Amino acid sequence: MLYRSRLPDIHVPEEDIFHFLFERPDRRSSEHAELLVDAHSNRRMTAGQLRRACLHFAGGLQQLGARDGQVLAIFAPNDIDYPTALFGSLAAGLTVTTANPAYHVHELVHQLRDSRAQYLVTSPEVLAVAQKAAAEVGIPTERVVLMGAREKSGAEPLRASGHATVRALLAAQPISAPVRLAAAETFTRTAYLCYSSGTTGRPKGVELTHRNIVANLLQFVAEESEGWRRRSAKSDVQVCMLPLYHAYALVVDLQVAVLRRSTVIIMRRFQLEQLLQLIQQHRVTMLYIVPPICLKLAKDPLVDNYDLSSLRDMVCGAAPLGPEVIEAVRKRLNVRVRQLYGMTEAAPVILMGAAEDAIEDSTGILLPNHEARLLDPEGNDVPLGEAGELCVRGPNVMKGYLNNPTATANTIDADGFLHSGDIARLDANGHFYVVDRIKELIKYKGFQVAPADLEAVLQEHDAVADAAVVGVMCEEQATELPKAYVALKPTHIGRITEQELVAYVDARVAAHKRLRGGAEFIEVIPRSPSGKILRRLLRERHANPPAPLVRNKSKVGVASL
Template identity: 35%
Template sequence: MAARNSMIVRRILGSINKTSKHISRSSSAWSQDNVIKTPYDKIEIPKCTLYDYVWQNLEKWPEKTMTVCADTGRGYTYEKAFYLSNAFAANLRLKLKIRDGDTVSVMLPNLPDYPLIAMGIIEAGGVISTINPIYTSHEVQRQLVASNAKAVITMPEILKVVKEALKQANLDIPIIVVKTNGDATPEGTYCFNELSEDVHVDKSCLKEVRRTHNDIVFLPYSSGTTGMPKGVELSHRNLLANFEQMNAAQIRHHEDTSESHQDAVMAVLPFFHIYGASVSMFHKMSVGAKIVSVTKFHPEKFLNALQKFKIDILYVAPPMVLLMAAHPNGTSETFQHLRSVVNGAAPLSVTDVQRFLSKLKQKIDFRQAYGLTETSPLVLMSPTGIEDYQTVGFPVSSTEAKVVDAEFKALGPNKNGELLVRGPQVMRGYKDNPQANSEVFTEDGWFRTGDMVVANEEGRITITDRLKELIKVKGFQVPPAELEAVLREHPAVNDAAVIGVPHHKTGEVPKAFVVLKPDQKVETKDISEFVKERVAPYKRIEDVVFVDTIPKNASGKILRKDLKAKYA
């Protein structure tokens, strides 16, 4: 595996050297101490809350559709969503006693109600913490405890999982359900529809809310560069900075909403993930776009919706691009309305990009971007018009980057090293985790991304490899430490290690190495089933290898590189 990675780096370096050999080192791109500066305009960060920012231009597009379900057509106008979220916010404070800074967990798929639920939580002074709706009770209870949730919002279909999680965590907090049909409200829960449609609620209680741009507003969970999932504390300022960075003239790909035009954005990326929440939802609400939400992904329905709703802008992860390129229903007619496609979550090969673009009759703006949960998420992006699909571009506005070696020495152009970034979109830190914070922030305030990159003389950056131990399955993070903890809970398992191995469809899949306790005999199927019951489907382990020992260093850290070199 190490040899393969070094070959990839040499190939990328060779490509960069070919394209940049006639380019002199630009003083505007690199500082004397090898810091890469942004070529984009400096931004001014509004000193307001996310709530005020999103609704500031409401009077320009009150009757425009804010969100609509791709499947059912159910949705809301901006004006309707505004008033419903107001009533919901008031009831959160009056009936559920939510107070400033309280965390409210949201465990939902991409329903058209999701944006106004989020805005209601913010208006009530709360902090949104998102949970993957396919998580097991084992995973949910851990996040509810870690986030100190004061309420949880979910659907009747997954209520059983939430209740089991609360029982495991020994928590007694209110549950709000979002009903999408006429069924009765489950016993012991609040109904979102009733809370938001309450025309008699006293909204004066919202005047008590005291939140500023420096307060935390969003608490998604990420595994960072290693270890178990951690709460990422993002402030109003972090998110608004990133929105203004997306609005920079050189990289923006949305068009202004007017009486005659409204961008249609396909929200196929999950809102529980930073990419879907920040880029597809919050930012697009702030510019008055139509958000077409995909509750459950079906290839044919997804492709049909692109054409039916005349989607202009599409945010994707690599598996979706591969699907669009290969699916027989993916024709030039299907993609005829697309103007801009942005790939994130993981890099795509140039060949895969070109295979997709070959199916289109029109020329579109296709770019690869780079970001992390910890950076709100956008960090790197190419300017409009660049057709170098290998690169993820330059640092966005008001953002610096540098490439460092193992001793944190800043490297110059065409040198492979770890990417460090600094900018207003970088998180406050991990919630209640000073140890993790000390590992990802340098003493002088740079954030360690855990990704290996190369930057050319112009300051354009290409991702080459990953330092972090995370496994990426369809663009989702799978932390080995989490799966190892689950494996060690099996009564027959003494020790375990997990690595990611390449997979032609999902990018990577987890592979487990298990040391059994003396005199224990267990089949691979038993181990796989044990894990299956405790984790979401994309984290499941099918490949289990029984070994005598797990390779570790002197301090007890698992040597995953040794396992990869031998087995992957």
């Protein structure tokens, strides 16, 4: 059965990203809107200043030899100059690949080599890794460009190192006009190469075209204002604490704000107390978050020390979130909390909680211009209300995996449907409920157990800061058993046992979902920077138990992002 969004389809203009965001007459009329604020230095940029900086940066790239169609990599933590490097590269006609600043040399080498990057923008704190990787793939020193706070205070040593700097490129003559793609090119020209998490192999380059990104930006804002229209410059103030190399922050946190001319306060990385200070100081109205941050807002005592009354809306994505956590945040902060579902391959948002009738345990409704199917393992449509693999088709679905036609064919079928690998069901009102990943479902004696269900129950307990559930093989019973890993709040360490938590869960779930694999306390739940639980590491921990550790109470809790 084919499902369509309950929202009307929208028109997607055949424009490249830079012209869509900056060159339209209605965008140029809002150039004085304050767009970017550096959370650390309080440096600010208006929309007009960002546009002009991008044109200068593009001119600087051309002086370095950059040509239309080449690839530039950004390997750096969040920075107020990140958007300049990003959009300036697009203005020069380049493709941008964004790399995780936590990468080691061999990981960065893989991405640089696979993407065929000829330029690299990085920052002083990861320069050593960037230099080694650039040397290994043949990117010359003068094409490694430095940005970041320390560039301002330590420009002489950086110049002496032979690297260009963002500041130096901004002093270049601006390009006369940004590269404009023909309408047909917007469908085929890759704008961003975002690399998949690589949890089941080496990361793959996801080719997102200009058309993909423009479509998803309009799909996203259309959910909140049927028939898109730009909000006023002062409508929203938000904090970007998620890593900009990730598609969630890159598109939703940054580019939706640029489209709306909302203000974005850019944090280098998430730190709870600084986030709370920023919300209070700047009267922040909107947050895009991931489950570990939502858990902190629900449970951390620090939250009570700050005035967060300006907040009105939060959207949580990247991983499932239990309704109890949503309700706890809603009651504590008097704020609307909605879930979001997406994947990098969909540029990235597919579902979002409806603005007018969001349901706490629902992942959301289909955004406009989407078609969806729910399939059983044999590829047949499941009846309404039953769970199946979520498959979607729309203008935001990726071009494919770079240099990997086999992986592309395994993910996008002959009818153009992107197979998500996620299990979902749909109710009669168009609300989807994402249950779990196909490969993460625990098979207990023929029953399917969704880890997210058990994690939601665990997170209801007052002692629990974070939790993850995986399946562990029991040879005696020839089946998988659900096992919980739990990070306790510091105040509850030593006051509750693993057995008590197992009993708590078992009393609240069906018999086949019980924690027959037990529970284990650990300091932090391993998560990716986007908030996804790294279950592979937990399964490895079970297979090869570490030596007993002396717990450092100051570190127990939700893993930092």
